[in-house]
Amino acid sequence: MQDEQHSAFAFHGSWREYAPIAFTNLLLTIVTLGIYRFWAxxxxxxxxxxxxxxxxxxxxxxxxxxxxxVGFLLVLLLFGIPFIFLQFGAQALVFQGYPGVAAALxxxxxxxxxxxxxxxxxxxxxYRLSRTFWHGIRGGSDNQGWGFGLSYMWKTFVSYLTLxxxxxxxxxxxxxxxWRAMSFGxxxxxxxxxxxxxxxxxxxxxxxxxxxLLMGIAVASVTGAAMGGVFVQxxxxxxxQIVVFFVIVLGVYVLLGMIALAYYSAFIREAISKLxxxxxxxxxxxxxxxxxxxxxxxxxxxxxxLGIGAxxxxxxxxxxxxxxxxxxxxxxxxxxTQSTTRTPGQGEGLLDAFDVGxx
Amino acid sequence: xxxxTPDIRPWHxxxxxxxxWHPRIAIADDSFRLIGEDWESGPYLWAxxxxxxxxxxxxxxxxxxxxxxxxxxxxxPPSDFAAHLPKPARYGxxxxxxxxxxxxxxxAVVAAAVIYIGVEAPGWIAPxxxxxxxxKLGEAMVGDFGGRFCRTPQGVKALDxxxxxxxxxxxxxxxxxxxxxxxxxxxxPGGRIILFDGLIQAAASGDEVAGVLGHxxxxxxxxxxxxxLMRQLGLSVVLGGFSGDVGGYVNGLLSLSYGRDAEARADVxxxxxxxxxxxxxxxxxxxxxxxxxxxxxxxxxxxxxxxxSSHPLSTKRRALFAGSAVKGHRYAPALSPSEWQAxxxxxxxxxxxxxxxxxxx
Numbered sequence: 001m002q003d004e005q006h007s008a009f010a011f012h013g014s015w016r017e018y019a020p021i022a023f024t025n026l027l028l029t030i031v032t033l034g035i036y037r038f039w040a041x042x043x044x045x046x047x048x049x050x051x052x053x054x055x056x057x058x059x060x061x062x063x064x065x066x067x068x069x070v071g072f073l074l075v076l077l078l079f080g081i082p083f084i085f086l087q088f089g090a091q092a093l094v095f096q097g098y099p100g101v102a103a104a105l106x107x108x109x110x111x112x113x114x115x116x117x118x119x120x121x122x123x124x125x126x127y128r129l130s131r132t133f134w135h136g137i138r139g140g141s142d143n144q145g146w147g148f149g150l151s152y153m154w155k156t157f158v159s160y161l162t163l164x165x166x167x168x169x170x171x172x173x174x175x176x177x178x179w180r181a182m183s184f185g186x187x188x189x190x191x192x193x194x195x196x197x198x199x200x201x202x203x204x205x206x207x208x209x210x211x212x213l214l215m216g217i218a219v220a221s222v223t224g225a226a227m228g229g230v231f232v233q234x235x236x237x238x239x240x241q242i243v244v245f246f247v248i249v250l251g252v253y254v255l256l257g258m259i260a261l262a263y264y265s266a267f268i269r270e271a272i273s274k275l276x277x278x279x280x281x282x283x284x285x286x287x288x289x290x291x292x293x294x295x296x297x298x299x300x301x302x303x304x305x306l307g308i309g310a311x312x313x314x315x316x317x318x319x320x321x322x323x324x325x326x327x328x329x330x331x332x333x334x335x336x337t338q339s340t341t342r343t344p345g346q347g348e349g350l351l352d353a354f355d356v357g358x359x
Numbered sequence: 360x361x362x363x364t365p366d367i368r369p370w371h372x373x374x375x376x377x378x379x380w381h382p383r384i385a386i387a388d389d390s391f392r393l394i395g396e397d398w399e400s401g402p403y404l405w406a407x408x409x410x411x412x413x414x415x416x417x418x419x420x421x422x423x424x425x426x427x428x429x430x431x432x433x434x435x436p437p438s439d440f441a442a443h444l445p446k447p448a449r450y451g452x453x454x455x456x457x458x459x460x461x462x463x464x465x466x467a468v469v470a471a472a473v474i475y476i477g478v479e480a481p482g483w484i485a486p487x488x489x490x491x492x493x494x495k496l497g498e499a500m501v502g503d504f505g506g507r508f509c510r511t512p513q514g515v516k517a518l519d520x521x522x523x524x525x526x527x528x529x530x531x532x533x534x535x536x537x538x539x540x541x542x543x544x545x546x547x548p549g550g551r552i553i554l555f556d557g558l559i560q561a562a563a564s565g566d567e568v569a570g571v572l573g574h575x576x577x578x579x580x581x582x583x584x585x586x587x588l589m590r591q592l593g594l595s596v597v598l599g600g601f602s603g604d605v606g607g608y609v610n611g612l613l614s615l616s617y618g619r620d621a622e623a624r625a626d627v628x629x630x631x632x633x634x635x636x637x638x639x640x641x642x643x644x645x646x647x648x649x650x651x652x653x654x655x656x657x658x659x660x661x662x663x664x665x666x667x668s669s670h671p672l673s674t675k676r677r678a679l680f681a682g683s684a685v686k687g688h689r690y691a692p693a694l695s696p697s698e699w700q701a702x703x704x705x706x707x708x709x710x711x712x713x714x715x716x717x718x719x720x
Contacts, residue, residue, distance in 0.1 A: 012414075024450065024459060031466035033473060039450070050414040057379070058414065060429075062421075097505020097713070135379065136372025136427035185377065336377035338427055 008327035011319045013051035015312060021047055022311040038072065039065030048318045054134055055331070062138075063131035079116070083109060111153075118152025119145045122178055123344065129182055130343045135333065139184035140341030151177055168202045168267070169195040175271045185336040187278040193271040201263040208259060215248050261295060262288045272325070279329040286324040294320050369436075373400065374427025386439055393430070405443040420444070481589035485582050493585055494532060497549020506713040508535045509556065514705025517698035521565060524636040524693060525572050531579050534572070538706040538713065542650070544571050546578040548585055556706040562646060565694030565702070569636070570643025570680065573629030580628060583621045626676060630683045639690035644681035 025040035042065040049061035086109055093102040122145035129139030152174060159170035172195040179191035265288045272284035286294075298316065301309035371380040371393060382393040385401075392401030407423040418436050422428040436444060454462040514536075522534055532550035541557040552575045554568065562568045578584055633640050684690075694702065706712060 027463055028450065028454070028459075028466065031463050031470050033470045036466075043450070046412050047414075050412050060411070060419075092500040092502075096500075096502040097507070133427055133429075135377035136374045136429050137377045138427060331377070333377040333379070338375050343426075 008055050009322050009325040010053045011051055011322040012053060013048065013315065013319060015315060018044075018047060018312070018315050022315070026308075026311050035069070036065075038068035041065070041068060044314055048315065049132065052318075052322050054327070057135055060133040061131055062133055063127070079112075114153055114156075115149045118156075119149040121152065121174075122148040122181075125178055125182065127344050129184065130339075130341065134184075135336065136338075137185045137336055138339050138343075139182060140339045140343060141182045142341050143181040145181075148174075148177060148181070164205070168198045168263075171195070171267060172198065172271065176274075179275060183339060183341060184277055185339055187336070190276045191271070192274040194274070197270045198263060198266045201259075201266045204259045204262065208256060211255065212252060215252060218248055257295070258288075258292065261291045265291045276329075278331070280327050280331060281329050283326045283328075284324050285326060286320070290320075290324070370429075370431050370433075372427060372429040374425055374429070384440060386443075391440075391443075408444060410444060481586040485585035485589060488585055493582075494549040497532070497547055497551045501547055501549075501551055501553070504535070504537055504553065506711075507537045507539060509538050509706035509709045509712050511701070511705050511708050513701035514708070517694055517702040518705075520698055521569060521572065521693055521702075524638065525569055525632055526576055527636075531576060536702070536705060538709070544575050546575040546584050548588060550579045552576065552579065559703055559706075561650070563649075564642050565692060565699045566638055566640075566642035566690075567646040568702070569633060569638050569693040570629055570640060570646065573632045574625045576632060577625030577628030578621065581621065581624055583625070586621075626679055630680065634683070636693070637691050638693045639684050639688075640680040641684035644677050644684070647677045647680065 021043055025036070025043060028036040029040050042061070042063055045061040045063065049059040052059045086105055090102040090105050093099070093105070126141045126143075126145065129141070132139055155170040155174055159166040172193045176191040176193055179189045182189045265286060268286070269284055272282050275282045294316065298313055301312060301316070368381045369384060371382050372378070373380070380393075380395050380398075382395040382398075382400075385392040385394055387402065389406075390402035390404050392399060392403070403422060409421040409423060411419040411421050411429075416434055417431055418434070419429060419431040422430075435441065450459060450462070457465070518534065518536065522531075526534070530550060531546075531552050534552045534554070536554050536556060536559060539555045539557060540560075541555045542561045543555040544553065544558055546552050552572065554572065554575075558571065559568060562571075629643075630640050633643075
């Protein structure tokens, strides 16, 4: 447990209290063929926000299920239907003997989705801030995110162009760009995360192939296989061979996941520690081992309950996030006036449609 | 209370700045006012109050059209205030009104109906689509198949002979052989049937081709293609499977499957047509048997046998064709040896036809 007296952030929820919300959400989502999920998300957030204390008062989530639903419908209308026509149009073009045109259309569709994914990431943050109240004051942004969509495209493209070496740079600069456009009350956020700090961890990914090669040799020597003309013979009994094989394959995935977590924990630590709001600065204190505990806990929870435990994941992630958040500095309540940013009319429709929702 | 000392007075945010006030409430019949040390606000209508989620025993109220305006009590509201208050929303909207159990039951009934209609509706709607629309759709989708239709005078004559026997009423608008080395045959919207050259090469006689053609004609007569297309469209809406994969589009259409009932009906139709045309269904059964064994002569095409993947060869199907052949009856071959030869060599001897899948990956 964190020392609540000294932490600016505290989470007061309990999973027993959350369970009735989670189970009725699941039930209603099933019988409405998924449509209730927008209202379910809202109920979950209302609970999580209300159980989160910042300094002297709770947060409040004021988003509604209807907004999320309308956002989803808008996306369906604006993008879903044209894409279906595009799909059948492409089919027809291929049959008519214009595969080039079909491929070009497909490429245009790909670009459009790429661009919209960037905008969706931006808008999700804006929406969440605009619906989060503290002391009756909310956040938001007047920037619509069209420019961020372009940045997202070229920065992501460049980072892949360099065999992924620039991914830490693109992630951090996009994070900074996104947060700099956001505000809470009258104050703008400042974000100055540096990619350099996270780069060393990221390089572990490039070490991985070498480890995989070693593991490959291990697999071959256990199960027996021809490698480059040399046949490696194994003397282990077949059952044990299979067991060892699975352990090694599993090991590859676990290792990759651990590298990703090590990098991500460094990324989040750096990004949040360089985030400030007027005289407030934030830190996030979760190390790789805590992230590992979170993720393995998630896996154990979901597997152990045959999947039903998944309804508690958003609770776990929020609690994890808040318990490791810390803020220092001062807020002048008199100067923290209401945000004048335009509130977006609908929710995270784009993000929802492209399935890129994060914490 | 972890947020400080307990407070019996209400707390209040005006939504303009973050200061926390502790006003007194002056209650009137239809409204109330808030009175602070050196300020006063209101009147606020009771009807404009919105009950929000109170946690930790707190009661919190917002005001319609006043973003951030909050009035809260650290416990339940005092009784003279509570008498005027709305109840907080729980599950959202009218679910709170009818209760969770009844709402779940109602949703479940509606959901079952939606799923049933989703599966069955294409079958009801498809026959209502005007033929002319379907023909336009087929024309737009297929056109001249990128110049891949094989045509030689002898081959076309042989194909026409087969069509005259199998489709005397001309239910299909166009039946063509495409220069594609794939063991496949498809019925497309607008009564178009395309037999792929791979299938012609894999068949040992005109009778075998007649059986497959009869099956696709069955789909055309029952208008299964339109229903299948609608189902595919519906599925892509539901599953949201947008991808830029050109190969995926082609495969999606080529493997249009119409469901087990429609396939069985198409088989029955094929046998009936063959019987009327005095063509033996026994060869078709043999064709199925050969294909399912994946004989070496099918060879490299085995991987491209889309028709077989969307038309699984059960023993039952083969038996249906084999069993409907009348023993001792004198059937006429679907095509004469020379006609069969012309059909088989049509794609090779057509000098202008384009070949293969230009777009295959």
